[in-house]
Amino acid sequence: MPVARYPGPVVATLTTAMVSIGLLVLAVRFGWLGADVGRGANFCEAARGGWVKQPANALSNLGFVVAGLAVAWRTRLPQCLGDTLPRFPGLATGYACLVVLLGPASAAMHATQSSLGGLLDMTSMYLVASFAAAYAVTRWRSRDSTFFWLAFLLLVAACELIGLWDREIPVVHSAGNATFGLLLVVAVVVETTMWRGGRARADLRYGAAALASMLVAFAIWNLSQHSWCDPDSFVQGHAAWHLLDAVAAYLLFRLYASERAVARQGIFP
Template sequence: MPVARRPRPLVATLTTATVSIGLLVLAVRVGWLGADVGRGGNFCEAARAGWVKQPANALSNLGFVVAGLAVAWRARFPERLGDTLPRFPGLTTGYACLVVLLGPASAAMHATQSSLGGLLDMTSMYLVASFAAAYAVTRWRRRDSTFFWQVFVLLVAACELTGLSDRQIPVVHSTGNAAFGLLLVAAVVVETMLWRRGRARVDLRYGAAALTSMLVAFAIWTLSQHGWCDPDSLLQGHAAWHLLDAVAAYLLFRLYASERITAGRRIDA
């Protein structure tokens, strides 16, 4: 018997990728994002004279587009989504589209070094970290989609407000980066609590691989700003940060999709 497929996640994600990349190319070419103010200039790569200021750091964001499309491709098969994700209609498609948007949003900053591009970059980071934290908390509390979206919106709003501060934070530089990191840490903590509670089981290999990818990415992100840097090279540490984070985003989805309800237990018990 052929496996049933759902084309909607892939169609929605492909549409998101096409429209967002198209808008980015047009915005960069026409100058909609504003003047070059050096935003993102601290990530080693020297600004070029062309219309894409940091080509390596900008183009490496295609990794997020590929990761989001990979999520959507797998989401065509409902039986590959585990026991929990199907309880949240549209969440997998939403996550796939969100991961795709990380690419053009981050590339907006590196291509233009503009203030608006920097804002788009930070907002995309808030979105993915808020998703991870909200989904973990929702499952911990055994709540529904409405609760997830409420927590998600509140967390994004809190990040945006926190990011308005110009206070410098050691290591991570800005309050916005600190908020992003804290949400990811919170997501890891709650995911660990969920696993220890034992009402559902996940394939921890995906969680460990996602966490390892993020930690290696953060190490490279740090080193590339403190001496491990060749401004004129197309091999950039910050580009590696993008690619490793894209891998982590896909592995996080695989962790979610591996969740199975423990025999004899109900998820809402």
């Protein structure tokens, strides 16, 4: 029997990648994002001359583009999406496009060190953390796509508002970073609660690997701003943070796609 394949997710995600990267290149070339105000300069890499201020930190964001395309490549095969994702039409493709957008959005800050670039970087972080938290809560509460999108949009809006608070916070620096981390903790706690309660079956190796990748990335994120910092090196710890986060984003999708509902629990609408 032939395996069903649908090109839509790949087309949508590839289009998102091409358009977003193209717009970023134009924005960097023509200064659309504004002047260099040193945004992101605290991530060690010294600003260089030319178009791209922090080449290692900027180019490493291509990892998100690759991860998003990898998600889309699997999404084109409905039989690889498990029992739960198909209950939310378009969600897997939306996640693939979102992961792709993390790349150009983060690169916008590192390439220009502009204020608007920094805003794009933070917004992309809010998007992925809000997705993880909203999707976890939606399944936990046995709700539908409408609930997911409302929760997702409300969380993103809340992150944007909290991110306006400009006080320095130990370790994570800003309220925006703290909110990003808090939403990921919420997602982990809710996912763990569901699995331990026997409400769904999934390949937890993907979840463990995604969490491990994020924790290692966070450790490198901190060390690379202090003891591991070498501003003139093209090997940057913050670039490793990007790459490990891209791996975690892909592994998170594999976790979602491995999920099989426990029908007797009746937890899904």
